[in-house]
Amino acid sequence: MSMPAVAERQSAYAAAFDAFRREPAFGPEWLRLAREEALQRFLGRGFPTTRDEEWRFTNVAPIAETSFGRAASAAPDRRAIEPFLFSGMGAQVVLVNGRVSTALSSLDALPKGVRIEQLADVAPDVRLLLTMDGQPDAFGDLNRAFLEDAVAISVAPGVVVDAPVHVAAIAVADDRAQMIFPRVIVRVGEGAQATLVESYGSLGDSETLTSPVVSVVVGPNAVLHHVKLQRESAKAFHVARLDARLSRAGTFHTTAITLGGRIVRNDITASLEGEGGECTLNGLYVADGETLTDTHTTIDHAKAHCPSHEVYKGILGGRAKAIFNGKIIVRQDAQKTNAKQTNKALLLSDDAQINTKPQLEIFADDVKCTHGAAIGQLDEDAMFYMRARGISEADARNLMIHAFAAEVLDGVKVDVVRDRALRLMEEKLKLVPSA
Amino acid sequence: MLLEIKDLRVKAEGKEILKGLSLSVGMGQVHAIMGPNGSGKSTLARALSGHPGYEVTSGDVRYDGQDLLAMAPEERACAGVFMAFQYPVEIPGVNNSYFLKAALNAKRKSKGQPELDAVEFMQLIKQRAKLLEMDQAMLSRSVNEGFSGGEKKRNEIFQMAVLEPRLAILDETDSGLDIDAMKIVANGVNALRAKDRAMVVVTHYQRLLNYIVPDVVHVLTDGRIVRTGGKELALELEEKGYGWLESAPAGARA
Numbered sequence: 272m273s274m275p276a277v278a279e280r281q282s283a284y285a286a287a288f289d290a291f292r293r294e295p296a297f298g299p300e301w302l303r304l305a306r307e308e309a310l311q312r313f314l315g316r317g318f319p320t321t322r323d324e325e326w327r328f329t330n331v332a333p334i335a336e337t338s339f340g341r342a343a344s345a346a347p348d349r350r351a352i353e354p355f356l357f358s359g360m361g362a363q364v365v366l367v368n369g370r371v372s373t374a375l376s377s378l379d380a381l382p383k384g385v386r387i388e389q390l391a392d393v394a395p396d397v398r399l400l401l402t403m404d405g406q407p408d409a410f411g412d413l414n415r416a417f418l419e420d421a422v423a424i425s426v427a428p429g430v431v432v433d434a435p436v437h438v439a440a441i442a443v444a445d446d447r448a449q450m451i452f453p454r455v456i457v458r459v460g461e462g463a464q465a466t467l468v469e470s471y472g473s474l475g476d477s478e479t480l481t482s483p484v485v486s487v488v489v490g491p492n493a494v495l496h497h498v499k500l501q502r503e504s505a506k507a508f509h510v511a512r513l514d515a516r517l518s519r520a521g522t523f524h525t526t527a528i529t530l531g532g533r534i535v536r537n538d539i540t541a542s543l544e545g546e547g548g549e550c551t552l553n554g555l556y557v558a559d560g561e562t563l564t565d566t567h568t569t570i571d572h573a574k575a576h577c578p579s580h581e582v583y584k585g586i587l588g589g590r591a592k593a594i595f596n597g598k599i600i601v602r603q604d605a606q607k608t609n610a611k612q613t614n615k616a617l618l619l620s621d622d623a624q625i626n627t628k629p630q631l632e633i634f635a636d637d638v639k640c641t642h643g644a645a646i647g648q649l650d651e652d653a654m655f656y657m658r659a660r661g662i663s664e665a666d667a668r669n670l671m672i673h674a675f676a677a678e679v680l681d682g683v684k685v686d687v688v689r690d691r692a693l694r695l696m697e698e699k700l701k702l703v704p705s706a
Numbered sequence: 707m708l709l710e711i712k713d714l715r716v717k718a719e720g721k722e723i724l725k726g727l728s729l730s731v732g733m734g735q736v737h738a739i740m741g742p743n744g745s746g747k748s749t750l751a752r753a754l755s756g757h758p759g760y761e762v763t764s765g766d767v768r769y770d771g772q773d774l775l776a777m778a779p780e781e782r783a784c785a786g787v788f789m790a791f792q793y794p795v796e797i798p799g800v801n802n803s804y805f806l807k808a809a810l811n812a813k814r815k816s817k818g819q820p821e822l823d824a825v826e827f828m829q830l831i832k833q834r835a836k837l838l839e840m841d842q843a844m845l846s847r848s849v850n851e852g853f854s855g856g857e858k859k860r861n862e863i864f865q866m867a868v869l870e871p872r873l874a875i876l877d878e879t880d881s882g883l884d885i886d887a888m889k890i891v892a893n894g895v896n897a898l899r900a901k902d903r904a905m906v907v908v909t910h911y912q913r914l915l916n917y918i919v920p921d922v923v924h925v926l927t928d929g930r931i932v933r934t935g936g937k938e939l940a941l942e943l944e945e946k947g948y949g950w951l952e953s954a955p956a957g958a959r960a
Contacts, residue, residue: 650795650797651758652795653795653796653797653800655757655758655779655795656791656794656795656797656849657797657805657808657809658756658778658779658780658783659755659756659757659779659780659782659783659789659791660780660783660788660805660806660809660812660865660869661780661783661784661809661810661812661813661816661869662780662805662808662809662812663780663812664778664780666808666812670800670805670808671797671800673799674797674798674799674800674848675799677799678799
């Protein structure tokens with residue numbers, strides 16, 4: 272891509288931002304400066320390239336070369352979005368093209384102790400998260416500059432919430448390429464327990480860039496169980512960031528299920544900022560065709576006595592390419608850390624490929640860190656063993672793939688989400704449904 | 707004859723292992739196939755089960771009148787051929803009883819029988835598990851995963867007890883078993899001897915045949931059956947070793 276083309280595209284983002292600035296959605300005064308700064312940073316450095324270490328294997332040129340405009344408001348009818356919703360949720364927040372749809376959301380009967388706010392009415396401490404958090408990359412900057420709304424979920428201290436809260440982000444197809452920036456903040460108060468389901472789907476298939484940023488704050492002794500189900504169209508780009516911070520003895524369990532999109536990148540960071548915190552970062556990605564699925568995780572052990580667990584599994588067919596980069600940082604104070612990381616990939620075709628890399632940075636001396644990667648085709652000995660017992664080749668393959676995925680899917684405690692993920696996986700891989 | 711093998715030649719990894727083997731097994735009989743290491747015993751067992759690593763270059767195998775070699779491994783299994791593996795495979799994540807139910811129902815389906823429901827199936831496997839003195843907990847574990855050598859072999863015979871084959875081929879089921887485990891396996895096999903079932907017991911050692919007494923013993927060396935006799939042949943082999951047979955005429959085809 273030539274420099275003038277880059278400059279032109281970036282000025283298109285600048286022009287879109289100028290237009291956005293004049294709209295009410297540009298938002299409250301406190302956010303404006305942060306938006307301006309984020310845009311300037313983005314214009315200054317542009318999209319990452321494969322020369323950036325964190326993007327070495329993920330070429331986002333197809334994103335950089337597309338002229339995305341702000342997604343239009345859309346009002347799909349309830350029936351159309353029904354396949355993206357779940358039963359048994361305590362609350363469902365539906366974001367359509369990045370904007371909360373009051374008509375489609377179910378927020379009237381919030382579980383006791385749960386508060387859900389939108390951008391216009393967030394509490395002052397949430398504002399800080401929206402304007403100050405971390406060091407965003409290009410996509411994080413675009414999110415901050417262009418976010419149309421935000422969803423802030425707070426769980427009061429000591430409250431145990433049984434029914435999950437679901438945030439569903441739906442991209443409605445358009446004849447233009449659209450960019451969508453969901454922004455979600457979840458705070459679980461001291462001693463509280465909650466479950467968050469985060470999902471992404473497409474209505475129709477047109478080029479979209481969905482680039483969500485999710486901030487999770489787990490209070491002392493609090494528990495958050497989180498599932499992300501990403502199932503956008505084959506034309507979708509999805510570049511997501513999730514940052515979780517855990518206080519003393521906090522627990523964060525997340526499962527990222529990735530089932531669709533042309534380029535899908537997940538950056539997931541869990542920071543163990545208090546002693547005795549525990550995090551589990553699991554994921555299952557299923558891809559085929561000419562797609563790219565990239566997962567970068569970071570587990571930052573800042574304090575002592577924190578276990579972390581990580582199991583990522585990929586099922587790749589066609590010419591699908593995947594990247595897994597699992598960074599584990601153990602800081603000097605983080606003695607008695609116990610970190611375990613596993614990445615396994617099942618390659619169903621000769622042209623599928625994966626790059627997997629554990630990245631351990633250990634500065635403490637009394638720690639236990641293990642990592643392992645296994646990449647392979649379906650085990651031929653196991654296939655023959657099953658066939659020799661009368662099970663057909665198709666059924667044997669089916670059983671093996673189910674068994675491979677089960678280790679991750681079984682960790683999802685929300686039955687309706689796990690079952691949906693399983694069905695979607697079966698559809699995608701043309702498997703026989705499990706009993 | 708339930709099984710008739712004529713002039714079977716089989717290659718593995720490009721090398722000819724079976725060099726014109728002929729053998730007939732009648733219904734209700736137990737045949738033992740003995741032979742030194744590398745003689746082709748396991749190759750025979752695997753070729754009969756349809757293992758893709760073994761290439762049949764010529765010969766004919768009739769199972770109950772059907773062309774066995776033309777059948778896929780799963781078709782052979784559904785038709786009643788069962789091989790107890792020398793090295794049972796571990797399948798992480800696939801539950802033992804789920805696996806067995808899939809196998810049993812595949813077989814029933816191929817015969818046009820209705821699938822067993824969960825209750826009927828559990829009754830069946832509990833009863834058969836008792837026969838092999840199997841710990842019930844093994845049923846809910848992944849297939850062979852983390853099983854000891856003895857548990858794996860016992861699991862093979864347990865599967866045989868559930869699937870009720872017409873022709874069972876036991877590929878060195880005794881290897882790696884201590885005497886107690888071997889007795890349990892042998893008791894299981896003996897309990898499954900029946901008029902409407904034949905067994906081919908492949909073994910290197912005579913020891914197993916003290917417990918599973920065969921009707922016919924064949925000696926396999928260098929890819930051919932070189933001697934066929936009664937159960938006393940096994941004892942003779944135990945005493946004299948295989949050496950004295952190497953030069954014997956290959957005229958003892960059953």
